[in-house]
Amino acid sequence: MSKCDHSVFYHHSTMGIILLVMYVDDIVITGSDYVEISSLKSFLHTRLHMKDLGQLKYFLGLEVNRNKKGVLLSQRKYILDLLAETGKMAAKPCNAPMVPNMHLMKDDDDPFDT
Structure with a gap:
């Protein structure tokens, strides 16, 4: 579980990372380890009768x-x-104070408290 946000869960596996974001009854599962993501989805479907909405x-x-x-x-x-x-x-419409076409770049820092 993230120390900053108690609705964000993460797991580092040998193949990458899995992220689970939960709010009430809405869940997003993403990451770079597709095998573990599939396994987690199967587990949640079996235990909680959840379905994958694509x-x-x-x-x-x-x-x-x-x-x-x-x-x-x-x-x-x-x-x-x-x-x-x-x-x-x-x-x-009027212009927003944000810089147009701002590109967010990957940072070298660790994105999570581990």
């Missing part, structure tokens, strides 16, 4: 899009729902 598309309001360049996380649907709910669909 490749991640949405999680906790985040839209997840994968392509050859990487992973894009957005909240487009959430924003459109908020605009519709507040009657602001016709509002003109």
Whole structure:
């Protein structure tokens, strides 16, 4: 379990890492050790009658899009729902304070407290 977030679990295996992120009844399983990921999914299915919903598309309001360049996380649907709910669909967009097209790069540091 991560020391920073009690809903993030990780396991280092000989072939890589497995990450499990849990929030209430939503679970994401990912990592680089596909054999261990498959084994974990089978275990959870057997014990908890869980089913694999396939490749991640949405999680906790985040839209997840994968392509050859990487992973894009957005909240487009959430924003459109908020605009519709507040009657602001016709509002003109404005620039956000974030740097456009910012690329997050892999860091040499360890991403987790181990």
